[in-house]
Amino acid sequence: MTESKQAPISAAGNSLKMLQAMVGIGIICALMIVLTFQGTAPIIKVKKAEALEKAIFKVLPGIDKTQTFQLGPNDSFAALEGEGQEGKVAYAGYSPNGELVGVAVEASGQGYADIIRILYGYDPEKQQVVGFYVLESKETPGLGDKIEKDAAFLANFSGLEVSLADDQSTLKNKPVTVKHGTKENPWEIDAITGATISSRAIGDIMGASTEHWAPLIHKNKEAFGLKANENTQK
Amino acid sequence: MSNPIQDKGNTGFWGSLKDSPSTDEFIKGLWRDNPVFVQVLGMCPTLAVSNTAINALAMGLATAFVLLMSNILVSSLRNFIPKQVRIASYILIIATFVTMTDYIIQAISIDLHKALGAFISLIVVNCLILSRAEAFASKNTIGKSVLDALGMGIGFTFALFCLGAVRELLGNGSLFGVPFFPDNFQEWIVMILPAGGFFTLAIWLIIFNATKAKKATT
Amino acid sequence: MLNRTLNISTSPHIVKGLGTDDIMQNVVWALLPVAIFAVYSFGISALMVLVATTAACVLTEHFLCRFSKKESTISDWSAAITGLLLGLTLPPNFPVWMAFVGGVIAIALGKFIFGGLGYNVFNPALVGRAVLQAAFPVAITTWYPAFLEGRFSAVSSSTFTVPFMEPTVDAITGATPLSAFKFDQVITPASDLALGLITGSTGETCALLILLGGIYLAARKMMNWRIPVAILATVYVLSGILHLIDTQAYPPPLFMLFSGGLMLGAVFMATDMVASPITPLGVVIYGFIIGLLVVVIRIWGGLPEGVMYAILLANAISPHIDNWIQPRVYGTSKTAKAS
DSSP, X not given: OOHHHXXXXXXXXXXXXXXXXXXXXXXXXXXXXXXXXXXXXXXXXXXXXXXXXXXXXXXXXXXXXXXXXXXOGGXXXXXXXXXXXTTSEEEEEEOTTSOEEEEEEEEEEEOSSSEEEEEEEEETTTTEEEEEEEEEOOOOTTTTTHHHHOHHHHHTTSSEEOOBOTTSSSBSSOOEEEOTTOOOSTTEEEOOTTOHHHHHHHHHHHHHHHHHHHHHXXXXXXXXXHHHHHHHHO | OOHHHHHXXXXXXXXXXXXXXXXXXXXXHHTTTOTTTTSOOOHHHHHHSOSSHXXXXXXXXXXXXXXXXXXXXXXXXXXXXXXXXXXHHHHHHHHHHHHHHHHHHHHHOHHHHHHHGGGTGGGGGOHHHHHHHHHTXXXXXXXXHHHHHHHHHHHHHHHHHHHHHHHHHHHHSEETTEEOXXXXXXXXXXXXXXXXXXHHHHHHHHHHHHHHHHHHHO | OTXXXXXXXXXXXXXXXXXXXXXXXXXXXXHHHHHHHHHHHHTHHHHHHHHHHHHHHHHHHHHHHXXXXXXXXXXXXXXXXXXXXXXXXXXXXXXXXXXXXHHHHHHHHHTGGGTSTTTOSSOHHHHHHHHHHHHOTTGGGOBXXXXXXXXXXXXXXXXXXXXXXXXXXXXXXXXXXXXXXXXHOOOOOHHHHHHTOSOSSTXXXXXXXXXXXXXXXXXXXXXXXXXXXHHHHHHHHHHHHHHHHOTTTSOOHHHHHHSTTHHHIIIIITXXXXXXXXXXXXXXXXXXXXXXXXXXXXXXXXXXXXXXXXHHHHHHHHHHHHHHTOOOOTTSOSSSOOO
């Protein structure tokens, strides 16, 4: 039994005791949290970077180094160490002999259940999307989450056409999801049967994101190659 | 927390203290007072994250860890905490360990952390932990509280695993991510959806109560 | 005189000695033409599904009765009707093993767990279908076209799937009028819908036969005619209003009325005596809620069809409906509520 139950003391003494107890416990707890945070923060950072790196390697086939770029003012890219500002970062990937394979870009949009976050690789030379990976989704297991692993669906993204129009600042054809089995053009994404809504969401995310990024990356494709060479030689 | 549950915990505890050796504090959480199958406590994580065996196990272990640590701290501070602020103190202590668990799980595996999602933070409001702090740890020595937490924690983990294994087997055709059936196995998608959690829990409760009733009659 | 169970209902209390099995037998007669047409239009695949669900329901009922040491209640026909109804709501090419699972669930989870006939909160057949829809969403939305050649000599490739295995995908699949509308904005003519010249669940295609069955039951006073009339009227009026607002975006009311499982649901499922309200006004409110939900789910929902969920939701609130509109006890004041 707690002591306070057996020996009622004066109100002032009681409040003091309560204060002491709460402050004491608060300090102990704060200490423990800070210690755990200090201990785990570097590991978590490394793990997160590793997860992102793994995703970049997945969407840009045949690369062995990556370099982060940040989109600066007046639409130019600059190499970046560490984490960049969200929504303004692109990751360039290079083949073993230092050539630019493509640029990986993050995109997100509303899915059937929640926001879907994806990463895709864009090859400015071929003007194609060359790889696709779902970073985060809460789509229905067994139906919508097929966008992550359905082989036929993922095949859409190894060579999805994102050609620029003649003015170099818009797309000739925006990528779009079509009904399963009716894909005719290289910029169309063949939907998964039974997961039409999730497939369409991916098409919409792709369309909106490539429309913004493809002209930017294409315009700056020299910047990606050059800076990377300097960096790797360092 | 409703009163009948609390009373049950009390009588169970007082009865066992009189009649049985302290090993009983450990055993009771496993079967007789199993937190999920008998006390039906902590339903939120039980139903929400038992969709695969690995998630269930991770959730069970995380809860068991928080339960163990908070029981130790509450028990060792039991003469120091005034009774007017005891609930606030318990919540503070539990929240601390939950936050620590959150960081630790993130450091172990980002994917696991993603799968468990908000439910790690929600361990704070798991009434199992608060009820053990209030009904047991605050009135018993550290040794007994450790035994109690271990028993309850393992009982909780065991129950979650029972649910997770069934749901993953039927809903995904695998166990611990390893395929268990031939390739063209038809998954019962309902089992990994929230509804499947209710079905599976109901079936386990039927089995549990049926065995108990049989034991009582013989 | 009180050695028999009291019948709790609104007046009149003196009724003809009509037993459960009399009513149930007549429901079977009313369902028979629908079932025969299903087999005629979809072939032996549909017959297999119907046999599987009916057998599963009857066997489960029998087994559970023995398990709980009660007298077997399969002779009152209710389990057979549940099975038949469940089978009529499934696609004709549905794997037999899944249909069997659905039958077991319908009786065990939809009826027996609540205490058997007379105590079920939901229509058991729809409970079975709802679980199947959640468990096997792909199989239950893969449709087999009607009037195929050779439908009486061969079954669909998915019918005899090995239990617990994924069905093989049929070479020929069709789209139901509702999914054709939802995903491709194609409207099937109402005459095809009424005569059943369409793809769909085994028993939902021929609206006219279902209506005939309903009229037979209503004429023999074995079904509350207000329920289907309220549902169909609500759907017709609501979709009519929407169609008047925008003829492009919303389908014509006749299409809404005759497509999908609305007829089958309104006539044979929503009228479940146990799961629907007992007062005349309550029944109309109940029908209105079902009709409203059907229109909302079909037009704004993610699924093409919503009759099943509409009826299940209305089942859930039907005791409350009776509570809200409790008739005033004769002689009490108008303001004080009789309790």
